[in-house]
Amino acid sequence: MALCKLLTLLSTIAMTSAGMAVHESRTSVPAGFVSQGVAPANDMLTLRVALTSNNIAGLEEKLMSLSTPGSPEFRQWLSLEEVKSFVQPSSETVSAFSSFASANGLEPTVISPNGDWVSITLPVSQANQLFDTQFEVFTHSDMSDTITRTLSVSLPSELVGHVDVIHPTTQFTGPNTRLAPNSFISLDLDRRAVAASCNTSLSSGVVTPTPTTEKTNTLLVTAYQNEFAQTADLSEFLTLLRPDIPHSRLNTQGPLDAGVEANLDIQYTTGIATEVPIEFLAVGGEDFATSLLNATTFLDGVATPPSVMTTSYGQNEADVGSSMAIKICNAYMALGARGVSAVFAIGRCQLGGVRGAHEAASVCEVNTFMPGFPASCPFVTAVGATQGFGPEKAINFTGGGFSNFFPAPSYQTAAVASFLKTIPSNFAGTFNQSGRAYPDASVQGWNFEIVSGGEVVLEGGTSASSPTLAAIIALINDRLIAAGKPVLGFLNPFIYSTASTAFTDITIGHNAGYVFPASFVAFDAAVGWDALTGFGTPIFSEILAAAMAYQRIRQHLNLGC
Ligand SMILES: *[C@@H]1O[C@H](CO)[C@@H](O)[C@H](O)[C@H]1NC(C)=O
Numbered sequence: 001m002a003l004c005k006l007l008t009l010l011s012t013i014a015m016t017s018a019g020m021a022v023h024e025s026r027t028s029v030p031a032g033f034v035s036q037g038v039a040p041a042n043d044m045l046t047l048r049v050a051l052t053s054n055n056i057a058g059l060e061e062k063l064m065s066l067s068t069p070g071s072p073e074f075r076q077w078l079s080l081e082e083v084k085s086f087v088q089p090s091s092e093t094v095s096a097f098s099s100f101a102s103a104n105g106l107e108p109t110v111i112s113p114n115g116d117w118v119s120i121t122l123p124v125s126q127a128n129q130l131f132d133t134q135f136e137v138f139t140h141s142d143m144s145d146t147i148t149r150t151l152s153v154s155l156p157s158e159l160v161g162h163v164d165v166i167h168p169t170t171q172f173t174g175p176n177t178r179l180a181p182n183s184f185i186s187l188d189l190d191r192r193a194v195a196a197s198c199n200t201s202l203s204s205g206v207v208t209p210t211p212t213t214e215k216t217n218t219l220l221v222t223a224y225q226n227e228f229a230q231t232a233d234l235s236e237f238l239t240l241l242r243p244d245i246p247h248s249r250l251n252t253q254g255p256l257d258a259g260v261e262a263n264l265d266i267q268y269t270t271g272i273a274t275e276v277p278i279e280f281l282a283v284g285g286e287d288f289a290t291s292l293l294n295a296t297t298f299l300d301g302v303a304t305p306p307s308v309m310t311t312s313y314g315q316n317e318a319d320v321g322s323s324m325a326i327k328i329c330n331a332y333m334a335l336g337a338r339g340v341s342a343v344f345a346i347g348r349c350q351l352g353g354v355r356g357a358h359e360a361a362s363v364c365e366v367n368t369f370m371p372g373f374p375a376s377c378p379f380v381t382a383v384g385a386t387q388g389f390g391p392e393k394a395i396n397f398t399g400g401g402f403s404n405f406f407p408a409p410s411y412q413t414a415a416v417a418s419f420l421k422t423i424p425s426n427f428a429g430t431f432n433q434s435g436r437a438y439p440d441a442s443v444q445g446w447n448f449e450i451v452s453g454g455e456v457v458l459e460g461g462t463s464a465s466s467p468t469l470a471a472i473i474a475l476i477n478d479r480l481i482a483a484g485k486p487v488l489g490f491l492n493p494f495i496y497s498t499a500s501t502a503f504t505d506i507t508i509g510h511n512a513g514y515v516f517p518a519s520f521v522a523f524d525a526a527v528g529w530d531a532l533t534g535f536g537t538p539i540f541s542e543i544l545a546a547a548m549a550y551q552r553i554r555q556h557l558n559l560g561c
Pocket residue numbers: 195196199200
């Protein structure tokens with residue numbers, strides 16, 4: 001008996017120390033994190049393990065077929081169970097992981113409705129041995145808690161092909177994920193002058209105050225990093241700017257339960273998407289990657305998902321790491337297949353422009369463009385920011401660029417190829433030409449009047465643009481549902497094909513960043529799609545017309561008569 005146990009132990013050790021394959025590694029720790037030494041051997045770690053989906057390629061193919069105008073199954077969005085059939089791991093994968101777990105005394109718990117995530121709790125020493133790694137404790141000056149991470153993680157050979165992510169291991173997402181600038185701009189605004197300028201510049205009517213009718217059409221506002229929207233602020237905002245929308249003055253929150261980002265997002269969705277049911281999903285915690293995962297696994301289990309969701313939070317793609325970014329992006333693919341339009345703001349840092357989410361302005365001077373995530377995921381609709389009228393131009397700190405993790409999806413190759421021809425030769429090495437390019441579209445993002453903590457202030461950034469686009473999509477969905485048609489769902493193939501001319505093309509702007517002069521290497525807006533503004537800003541009436549055209553080619557049965 002004892003000998004048998006010993007032999008099992010020996011064979012496990014032999015297997016793990018011999019057949020290990022490096023799964024993910026990084027050469028250095030992202031800026032801002034400082035190692036405090038190796039993690040204590042007896043500390044307990046909870047690791048989330050993504051089990052490989054049985055047919056993610058099939059789901060991608062299906063999504064493209066569902067979302068491409070002209071396809072026979074155009075907008076025939078899938079049910080929860082249909083999506084699950086692609087996303088759940090195969091029985092071989094489940095049994096490979098179960099054998100590994102039981103051989104090592106681990107008790108996995110399934111933590112996602114699709115069965116593609118499990119969690120295991122084990123001591124640091126065992127995690128170090130099983131995944132051939134060395135966990136360390138890291139601090140970050142802006143984070144109250146320490147985090148346990150590592151620079152490299154390996155998989156035993158029996159898990160290769162069955163496990164996509166072990167989290168947290170090499171993912172270092174920092175604490176500053178809100179995309180709204182932190183500083184307020186105090187208000188000195190002549191509302192009548194604004195109304196007059198909007199009247200002349202936006203004569204085609206960007207939005208319509210017509211009340212909506214469809215109660216199944218939900219818009220979801222997501223919030224991270226302990227942001228909450230303040231109902232008293234929302235009520236004051238509506239009283240000020242949309243007194244025609246019925247709203248309650250009931251407030252159960254304390255004055256501190258307010259976040260600028262969440263207030264901006266809730267006020268511009270509620271204020272534009274007249275009477276569309278709006279839901280607010282707040283996911284707490286400092287670890288952004290885990291929070292994104294929590295939000296997507298929650299939505300995976302919701303039988304009637306929102307028809308559009310907006311997120312104004314993001315991080316440098318590189319800090320999230322490729323395996324986690326790909327897995328989370330696949331979750332947006334799954335939501336898209338269920339008919340959810342996932343809209344994300346692209347910019348992160350007031351200073352960054354194409355240089356992404358740097359803590360220090362000095363780092364922004366490095367001429368390597370930093371893609372941001374989740375905007376770089378090809379299954380979300382990424383939104384940049386514009387400002388001004390006559391001419392409307394890209395805001396100087398809007399992000400944009402090309403992913404290093406996701407190859408360019410087919411829906412955008414033609415549009416992006418034209419833009420690449422306009423790039424000057426001194427751009428060599430600054431960005432990845434073969435990556436998914438973003439944004440897909442843009443919206444005004446400057447001088448948004450909001451109420452926060454009872455005060456009227458001006459906010460700006462792609463943080464303002466994303467909720468505005470989501471609200472416009474919700475208004476269009478309302479008309480579609482009223483006409484008995486399916487909602488827009490995953491937007492990009494529609495935007496890049498039939499709707500590409502339903503946007504005002506923005507051809508002026510240079511996204512070097514807020515504080516950097518125009519001489520800094522950055523993208524320039526161009527005729528057609530560009531990497532600052534996408535196809536430009538939406539023209540409500542034209543997007544509505546393209547959406548209502550509803551191009552589904554019915555399959556005609558040839559019965560030979
Ligand atoms: C907007 O334009 C219309 C037509 O030109 C005009 O009648 C109306 O007074 C204008 N409204 C504002 C707020 O300037």
